[in-house]
Amino acid sequence: MALKAIIHKASVSFSDLDQNIYVDHEVTLARHPSETEERMMVRLLAWVLNVPENNDQGTLEFGKDMWEPDEPALVRNDLTGLRMHEIEIGQPEEKRLVRACGRSKAVTVYGFSTTTAAWWAGVADKLSKVRNLTVWQFPPEQTQALAGLVDRSMKLQITIQDGLITVDGGGKSVEIAPERLV
Numbered sequence: 782m783a784l785k786a787i788i789h790k791a792s793v794s795f796s797d798l799d800q801n802i803y804v805d806h807e808v809t810l811a812r813h814p815s816e817t818e819e820r821m822m823v824r825l826l827a828w829v830l831n832v833p834e835n836n837d838q839g840t841l842e843f844g845k846d847m848w849e850p851d852e853p854a855l856v857r858n859d860l861t862g863l864r865m866h867e868i869e870i871g872q873p874e875e876k877r878l879v880r881a882c883g884r885s886k887a888v889t890v891y892g893f894s895t896t897t898a899a900w901w902a903g904v905a906d907k908l909s910k911v912r913n914l915t916v917w918q919f920p921p922e923q924t925q926a927l928a929g930l931v932d933r934s935m936k937l938q939i940t941i942q943d944g945l946i947t948v949d950g951g952g953k954s955v956e957i958a959p960e961r962l963v
Contacts, residue, residue: 785814786811786813786814787812787814787933789932789933789934790810790935791806791809791810791825792805792934792935792936793807793808793825793938793939794937795829795939796940797940798942799941799943800941802834804834810824810843813847818928819928821931823919823924824843826891826919826927827854828868829939831889838865839857839858839859839860839865840857841855841856841857842856844856846870854868854869855867856868863886864885865885866885866886866889867884867885868888868890869881869889869890870891871891871892871894872896872897872900873890875908878911879908879911882913882914887915888911889914889915890916890917891917892918892919892962893918893921897962901963908963914963915961916961916962917961919957920957920958923958927948929953929955930950930951930953930955932950936950944958
C-alpha cells in the first residue's frame with residue numbers, strides 16, 4: 782500500500798519591510814511521504830518569497846519535483862505559458878540546472894544543507910556562463926528550527942527586514958539569515 786501525501790494548510794501574513802510589500806496568503810501544501818518537514822518549510826518559504834503580488838504575470842505554483850524527477854519545486858509561467866521562473870530546493874544536479882536555465886527566464890536555488898557550500902563549489906565553475914541563476918544558502922540550524930513550526934494548520938507571520946527573515950508561528954520565532962552564493 783502506497784503512502785499518501787500529508788496535507789498542511791498555512792495562513793501566512795507576509796511583510797517585506799525592505800520593499801514595502803504586505804500581503805496575506807492561504808496556502809495548501811502536500812508533503813510527500815519522503816519529504817522532510819524541514820524541506821517542506823523551505824519550499825513554503827521559497828514560495829512566499831517569490832510569489833508575485835498579483836497574477837498579471839502568472840501564478841507561482843508548487844511543482845511535482847517529489848513525484849517527477851525533471852520537475853522543479855516551484856514554477857511560474859506567464860499567461861501565455863512561457864516559463865518565467867523555476868525554483869529548486871536543495872542541491873540539484875548541474876545538468877538539471879542547465880536545462881532549467883535554458884527553458885526559464887530565471888532560476889533560483891534555495892539550499893539548506895550543511896553541504897550546500899561544498900555542492901556549490903563543485904558546480905559553480907560549470908555554471909559560470911549561466912546568467913539567469915541565483916543560488917541562496919539558508920543556514921541549516923535555522924531551517925531545522927523552522928521545521929519546529931510545522932503543524933497541519935499553521936498561522937505564520939513572515940517578515941523581512943534588512944535582509945533578515947523572521948518567521949513567527951505557534952508561539953515560536955525563527956530568524957533566517959540567507960546568504961547569496963551567486
